[in-house]
Amino acid sequence: MAKVLMKGNEAIAEAALRAGAEGYFCYPITPQTEVAEYLSKRMPEVGGMFLQGESELAVANMLFGAASTGKRVFTTSSSPGISLMQEAISYMAGAELPAVIINIMRGGPGLGGILPAQADYFQAVKGGGHGDYRTLVLAPSTVQEAVDLTMLCFHLAQKYRNPVMMIGDGMIGQMMEAVEFPESYEEPPLPSTDEWAATGALDRKARIIKSLFLDPVGLENNVLILEKKYQQMIREEVRCESYKISAENKILIVAYGTMARICQTAIDELEADGVSVGLFRPISLYPFPEKEILREATRKNIKSVLTIEMSMAQMMEDVERAIQGRRPVHFFGRSGGIVPTPEEVKEQVLKVLSIKRRTAKKK
Amino acid sequence: MPGITIDKNQCKGCELCVRACPQHIISMSKEITVRGYFYARVHDPSRCIGCRICALVCPDVAIEVHAHGLIFELFEY
Amino acid sequence: MISLVKQHRLPTFSKSILIIVGGYGSGKSEVAVNLSRQLVNAGSAQVAIADLDIVNPYFRSREASEQLTSLGIRTINPTGGQHYADLPIILPEVKGAIEQRQGVLVLDVGGDDVGARVLSSLSGSFEEGAYEMLLVLNGNRPFTADLDGCLKMINDIESSSRLKFTGIVSNTHLLEETTAQIALDGLELARQVSRRSDLPVAFLSGLKEIIECDEFDNVDVPILPLERLLLKPWESSAGDE
Amino acid sequence: MAVDSKTVFDRPVTLRDVVTHYCPGCTHGVIHRMVSEVLDELGLRERTCGVAPVGCSVLCYNYFDTDFMEAPHGRAPALATGFKRMRPDMIVFTYQGDGDLASIGMGEIIHAANRGEKFTTIFVNNAVYGMTGGQMAPTTLPGQITTTCPMGRDTSLTGEPIRIAELLSALATPGYIERVAVHTPAHILKAKKAIRKAFTLQRDNKCYTLVEVLSTCPTNWGNTPGEAIEWLDENMMKYFPLGCYKDYVEPEGS
Missing domain, CATH: 3.40.50.920 (Rossmann fold)
Known part of the structure; x- marks a missing residue:
């Protein structure tokens, strides 16, 4: 495919589609709103699901519900919106669900401003929400890399069944650069979603997707399962x-x-x-x-x-x-x-x- | 004959069935379950009309109802 | 007055209001800013530029306002804290400038039909035939990559702005990866659009380095050479050297 | 027992054969049973996914033999939306209490209902926060004593209780909203009909459906189970009138 000139936000949106995203949930916030605008046109074209929710809080939880089906789903937002999403991100990490969350960062704290910043580093890298969990975090420095990493995010989310975040400062989202999309997209094999997704208890036991473990031994056990994944990420996913x-x-x-x-x-x-x-x-x-x-x-x-x-x-x-x-x-x-x-x-x-x-x- | 079976291991002793039974044939047991409480039992099974009201109000689905013939048709809710 | 182009004809206008509209990322702002400079260079007494982009938070013509002001161009933008706001602020001065019609007024409008909607609120102030509304076309953008996409863009913008286009600006580029061929292919697309829409190609614009090549010697439309004024942060000081 | 007698009332297949954690006399169990019966009767169990709330019914996923998701407090309608949008072929229901739905999750329920998301909400209203130990809920009655309004709910400070069925019925989109109760056999039978209607409408891909169920909480109300039934009848029924607030109408030309 020939190179096209795209704004980072649009390129991210298109890359997600190329990576097989079937559902996108959003709430407008500068400087990432173009992702939503782009997908409101493109998602219906590819038979995917586009939904603007009532708040980032709801959107992240829609993502939680949608991820439970085993399909590839994602959301994008900017700093204050990402803060509101932390609840569901923690729950998804606890329930071992794959989801992609993209933060086009603006300046903070609080409502801050709309210009580019990297001030959500701690939030992204050190957890953000409550509990013993991690999100895998990738940071592109060009629009082309934003495309490549967006596609990689979907793969890693499925590989680890964990929320994966991409953080780009506002510049990444807003600037125009020439980008190229791969002709065809091939991924290394992934574990089947049949093993864990909620698809109805037909010819199998009912499945519960949850992060609630009232028994401390059970909860610690879940944390240890997660920790094992994070150790695997440390071994296999370092990129620089x-x-x-x-x-x-x-x-x-x-x-x-x-x-x-x-x-x-x-x-x-x-x-x-x-x-x-x-x-x-x-x-x-x-x-x-x-x-x-x-x-x-x-x-x-x-x-x-x-x-x-x-x-x-x-x-x-x-x-x-x-x-x-x-x-x-x-x-x-x-x-x-x-x-x-x-x-x-x-x-x-x-x-x-x-x-x-x-x-x-x-x- | 219509009749009910109360599973004493499901019963939590709330007495809602005792209260609801139009025939007043359910009462609390004199002995306790392994978990340590009195449970509902039928003290006069012969008067059961198979109306299912006890089962409808039981929050713990501890009551099974058996019926036949006309009575079965009458109480097909 | 410095002519930056070898033997090319620079665009000239008889109208006093130039509305620069186009698809998202077509390069409108860069065209608007360079056009303002060109007008000053060509001897226009009073040139003003108004930033009407209410859809883009960054890379708006207001970012070049310091340079433009130093050239004697009047810039009409939100100032102070509102300079960076992503609020749809349209200053009352804009309407005033449209109605006063002193000198030349360049309106830099936000992208797509969504960005052009702002013109609709001002449409009562434009006198028929007193303005040029130019569609900036970049054939390397996804939604204007072919004839149908461009015609749809014209339609969408005209209905959201309630104004009619008067010409096309061929501005096909791929930023630093632009080649002469890319710009010429874009011109071909602009000509096709011109034939179908009955709008003339007002001019071709492109980075100075590119359109000063020999390939452009025989181009039969006016040419506006662009000097990039809206730069990315890592480009700024490199350009100084 | 006579040879020809049949079992005419038994545990539904969808309801697991386990003892619930609910207190004696808590009518959650009745509601669980009715939802299960409806899923059995309509043959939907194998393609159903429930959404559990935070509240006393947080563990309800242990009782229904269907796939389940456990939502953050109040967000069940958002999870249900995300799920149902990705899998419109499945049956989705949220099971939510008054704190979950009418307080922390008010935003989510209004918008899900207003978008006409095609899932079913079983809204259990017992006028109190059960799980956390009897605090004031948005549906706590005026004068009702809870641990956070020990002198009784003062409506001059906390407003009047929220009537969810009426509130959501003010929206144009939601298709079917009914309030029922489960304190007497007759009410239970009506409630079952409403639940069945809600799931039937969902199965037929018609509209958003919500059944508000007035329920008891003997423990936090400080009543015996029998007294709780009476308290519901005397107090809640007055404030929360039963009935169908919004009935599904086929769009014209369909």
Whole structure:
């Protein structure tokens, strides 16, 4: 298929259809509403189900009910809406249901603003709702990657029978880029939904889809089953990418999503000025690429690590945890919808380098 | 003859059937179940008319009703 | 006055109101902003641009307002905190500017029939024959990739705006991946649409680097070279170098 | 017993042969039995999925021998919507109490009803929060004592009880809404008819259906089961008049 120019939100919608999504539940919120508008036209064309619910709370629970049928279903929203969805996400994790939730993040807290941010990192990666559970979290940095990861989300949701989240800052949703959809979509084999979906108790025992375990031993057992899946995710689903990592680097930048792209521009420009910087970009935020970051950060030539986010040192906690104190970890970030410029990134890199030099001289 | 069977293991002793029976032939037992409460029983089965009212009001589906012939037709609700 | 294009004819207009409408992501805002600059360069005394995009939260012409103001262009946008609001704010100044008809007014309208609906509320202010309404066409967008899609777009926008198109702008592109061929294929689509809709191709627009190629020497419609003013954050400082 | 006698009243197949957790005299059991009988009679068990609420009937999935989902508090109509939209060929019902449906889940029930989602709601109204131990519900009667209105419900502070059947009947879309009670044999028979009608309409893909059932809570009302029956009759019946509030009408030309 030839390349087409698409807005991130539309591309995500189309990708979901290509990945076999049969049901979509939504509630309008900027900056992701184009997904809903696009699917209101396209879903009926492909014989799928489109429904605008009365609130994000209801929408996420419709997703819960719809996921129980074993069909591929998803929703999209933005930060305040995702907060309202946490209830059902926790329940779906507890009941082991596959669902895809896409968050096109805006600035917070509260109603915040509508400009791009990455401030829902903790919410996505550390659980968000109540209880002992995790959601698998992927973060694209281009519209094309948003397409690829959206399709992957549906596969992973089915593979693990767990909610899978994709988080993109508003820029990912709103910007236009040329994208290409695969001619045909083939997935590795998945376990049959016949084993668990609610399809009617015909020639089999009735099934109960639930997250309620009043007996603490039963509940702990369920948590341990989930934990086993999360350990498998850590083994099999870590995804990351590096940019211009070399033995010349003095600093390693860690950034994801749109922020990583801005860092790439800064890195190119710094390179032209004779400053060598490498970029490590986590693509999966849960599981976080801990080993991979540790390996890159503890190369002999790397003196310090700089985490850059469109949020206030949220991912930095995971970077620090990964690096285990073996390199100093610096932070730079803007929030509230302000997107750092490549200039600002360059400035920060030079600042960190000078800190290093000063401390070296003192010794 | 119409008649009822009360499953004492299903019965929770709420006495709603005792209250409802138009023939007043159900009462509470003098002995307790293994779980430790008095249960409903029929003290005069010969007067049962098979009306099913006891079964209708029983919240625990502890009562089975048997009937035949005309009585069966009469109470086909 | 600097002519950026070799021997090409730049678009000129006799009307004082230029309404730039089109499908979502057709490149309307970029066209509107560049057209305003071009009008100033061509010597128009008073140029004003109004951002009527109430459907897009980002990448609206208001983001270039600083640059435009510095060129002496009057920008009519919500300001202050409302600059970034996703509220459907139409300033009363817009209606005033349409009715006053001083200089040239460029209206940058939101995408699709949904975005063009805003014109309907202002339709009483437009004098018949006093405006140009231009459809910006990008053949690389899913809903305007073929003739039928484009004709549907014309129909939908005309009925939601209650205004009639007067011309077509061929703006087929694929952002940084645009080639001369892509732009020329787009022009072919625009011509087909023109034949079926009876609307003239008002001009071809495209990135300066592309349409300055020799392939465009024999193009028989006016050409508006575009310089990208609405940039993505990682593009901004790279462009400075 | 005579040889020719038949069993004319027995446990329905859909109702599992287990002892429920409900307190003695709680009429949830009667409602469970009627829903099960209807599913048996209409032959729907094998293609039914129920949605359990949060409340006393939270564990009802252990009693019905059908597929079941356990919803968050108040969200059963949202789950039912999602499920039924994906599987319109299946039969879906929510079983909800007054706290679940009329308080925390008010938004979901109104919108599901108003969209005309083709599932059935069994709304059990006993005027009190049972599960959490007898707190005030949206349907608690004026003056009724609960643990969070120990002096009796003061309507000047908490408003009048919500009449769900009337409220939802004000919407144009829902097709069938009836209020019934289960405190006497006659009422039980009428209730069964209403439940049967609701599931029949759903089976025929007609409309949204809701049956509000006035039910008892001897434990939290502080009554014996017998007194609870009387309390329902004397108090709830006055405030919540029984009847069919919205009857299904075939659209013209169909």
